[in-house]
Amino acid sequence: MRAFVLRARSAPTDSKMLLASVGQDAHTEILAHVLMNAIFVAQSHREDIMVHLVLESTQDFSRTISFNSNEITNLSGFHEQAWLDKIAHALDKSIGMNKEQLRNVEPGICVRTISFEKLVGELAEDYQLYMLDKKGDFIRDIELAANPCFLLTDHMPMPKKSFNSLKRLGAEKISLGPKMLFASQCIVLIHNELDLTL
Numbered sequence: 001m002r003a004f005v006l007r008a009r010s011a012p013t014d015s016k017m018l019l020a021s022v023g024q025d026a027h028t029e030i031l032a033h034v035l036m037n038a039i040f041v042a043q044s045h046r047e048d049i050m051v052h053l054v055l056e057s058t059q060d061f062s063r064t065i066s067f068n069s070n071e072i073t074n075l076s077g078f079h080e081q082a083w084l085d086k087i088a089h090a091l092d093k094s095i096g097m098n099k100e101q102l103r104n105v106e107p108g109i110c111v112r113t114i115s116f117e118k119l120v121g122e123l124a125e126d127y128q129l130y131m132l133d134k135k136g137d138f139i140r141d142i143e144l145a146a147n148p149c150f151l152l153t154d155h156m157p158m159p160k161k162s163f164n165s166l167k168r169l170g171a172e173k174i175s176l177g178p179k180m181l182f183a184s185q186c187i188v189l190i191h192n193e194l195d196l197t198l
């Protein structure tokens with residue numbers, strides 16, 4: 001499995017606010033762009049991809065919505081609205097959940113009330129973590145592990161205190177080059193680097 005985590009610090013956990021924030025300050029379109037580029041290829045989808053979206057603008061708990069590309073069945077199309085609808089539906093399903101609970105939303109999609117820190121702590125047991133950072137090691141200068149998990153943020157940077165805990169979990173910083181890219185653009189480049197090595 002190849003995994004991607006988007007830490008969306010500004011994304012609301014209320015579905016109506018999430019949908020109303022597309023193109024606004026919270027830039028929730030980023031979540032749909034990430035899913036588009038992590039899971040779709042032309043006319044098809046990639047296998048063995050996990051995407052975890054962590055939405056952190058909340059009145060109660062962060063929501064982690066996880067997508068398994070092998071199991072998702074009923075998408076309404078190869079477009080952003082299809083993904084936004086799935087995210088909104090997962091958020092509605094999560095209403096009333098207590099801390100650190102899980103609810104299955106539909107095949108391939110589940111929602112959990114866990115924080116980014118808790119999620120990456122779990123992922124570190126099965127994956128090598130890579131934190132995307134322009135100042136990290138250039139992706140072509142290192143050998144990526146067979147089970148990589150890439151950590152990205154929305155337009156709000158990772159808080160400084162997260163860096164130390166990620167380091168303790170063995171996360172390595174990797175760069176894709178000198179330009180500051182969107183998270184979804186990073187994902188396209190990462191897929192391509194890995195595709196070239198297969």
Ligand SMILES: C[S@@+](CC[C@H](N)C(=O)[O-])C[C@H]1O[C@@H](n2cnc3c(N)ncnc32)[C@H](O)[C@@H]1O
Pocket residue numbers: 132133134135151152153154155156157158174175176177178179180181182183186
């Ligand atoms: C739009 S950027 C985040 C920008 C944010 N304001 C910041 O200063 O980190 C979205 C994500 O892409 C990653 N990213 C963007 N360009 C990159 C590059 N050239 N190499 C590695 N990661 C990159 C960032 O680290 C971040 O996780």
